[in-house]
Amino acid sequence: MMSKIYEYKPNGEVPAGESLPEGVRRIALGVEYCGTRLRGFQKQRHDRLTVQETLENALSKVAAEPVTLVCAGRTDAGVHATGQVIHFDTRVQRPTKAWIQGVNTGMPFDVRVHWAREVPAQFHARFSARNRTYRYLIHSAPTRSAQAASEVTWTERDLDLDRMRAGARHLIGEHDFSSFRASQCQARSPVRRLTRLDIGRVGQLIVLEVSATAFLHHMVRNIAGVLMAVGRGDRAPGWVGEVLAAKDRTAAGVTAPPHGLYLVDVQYPEEFELPVVTPGPLLVPVPLASIR
Known part of the structure; x- marks a missing residue:
């Protein structure tokens, strides 16, 4: 043949x-x-x-x-x-x-x-x-860091991680993420499967670790912006679910700055035998699972 x-x-x-x-x-x-x-x-x-x-x-x-x-x-x-x-x-x-x-x-x-x-x-x-993982780094302190000004997003407000985690639970699973996509996003479908969204703290540094099969344009930055509003106490955790259900970008508020965002891992089938990497950056020297 x-x-x-x-x-x-x-x-x-x-x-x-x-x-x-x-x-x-x-x-x-x-x-x-x-x-x-x-x-x-x-x-x-x-x-x-x-x-x-x-x-x-x-x-x-x-x-x-x-x-x-x-x-x-x-x-x-x-x-x-x-x-x-x-x-x-x-x-x-x-x-x-x-x-x-x-x-x-x-x-x-x-x-x-x-x-x-x-x-x-x-x-x-x-x-x-098969899966992509991003980390979003937020420096929560009274004054901005001079050394990491372009490597993390700074907020002078205290962020409540328990409130942020409660809000994040609304996003886990397969959903229409129209409220979290940029207006110029060219993806054919707004439906994505979020497999994990963990939040931890290393000193004054707050880390959001988000994994999904694929992401929409600005999706992680928009998620970070919504969860920061919840962490500051400006919104209740349940508001995250309301934003998701609205399927409207205008419901989600401000897009978080780009310089706090890191693409840290892309997972492929084992048959390709690619190296297993430790998610970075060097600012976060340990796996997020050990951060609390």
């Missing part, structure tokens, strides 16, 4: 049972970046300060050919990542060291590759992902 013929597109989804063209390899990378000075992940026509542009330029030099990459999730300007996953297709052979140290040598200090793996044709950084 003749094998199925398909039109190969670089970095595209490869049908089950098929393979990449002869000589083409698919490489996955684990990436960290500080988004403070960057304009977000996605490459822009008139702005070179993006994560994608930075990575593609460095990868292309190591590969000695143009490289186009795919990411697990696009982040906005000012948003950080400790567990971003990307992949790209290439016809060149390079040692793993080149895809890590060689690429890092050609990039600015605020973007780093931590691991590299050759992966099967069926791996896709975006479509193979």
Whole structure:
């Protein structure tokens, strides 16, 4: 029986049972970046300060050919990542060291590759992902930190974590998250499954850890804004359920700032054998399960 013929597109989804063209390899990378000075992940026509542009330029030099990459999730300007996953297709052979140290040598200090793996044709950084986890960091103190001003969101108000946890329970599970999506969100459906929403404290730092199969544009930042209002006592915990039921973005209030948000983990099927990473950032040195 003749094998199925398909039109190969670089970095595209490869049908089950098929393979990449002869000589083409698919490489996955684990990436960290500080988004403070960057304009977000996605490459822009008139702005070179993006994560994608930075990575593609460095990868292309190591590969000695143009490289186009795919990411697990696009982040906005000012948003950080400790567990971003990307992949790209290439016809060149390079040692793993080149895809890590060689690429890092050609990039600015605020973007780093931590691991590299050759992966099967069926791996896709975006479509193979089973779960994504973000952390939102809030510094609750009378005055703003000078050292972490662009790495956390600051509030001078005390936040009641028990109230925030009570409000968060309304969001767990599969729901229509229209009230928590940006007006410019391009997702076809507002329905998402939130698998976990934990809240912990490390000294003056409050950490929201949110996991879902996928997220809408600004979804985590809008959740953070709503829960902060509950934590301040401006709203009752039950208000979170009312916002969710409204299916109306205007019901949710202010979007929390981008610089408190981190993409910390993307989970894939075990068959791809990707490294297991410890969720960051370094500001949170322990798993959230041990934070209270």
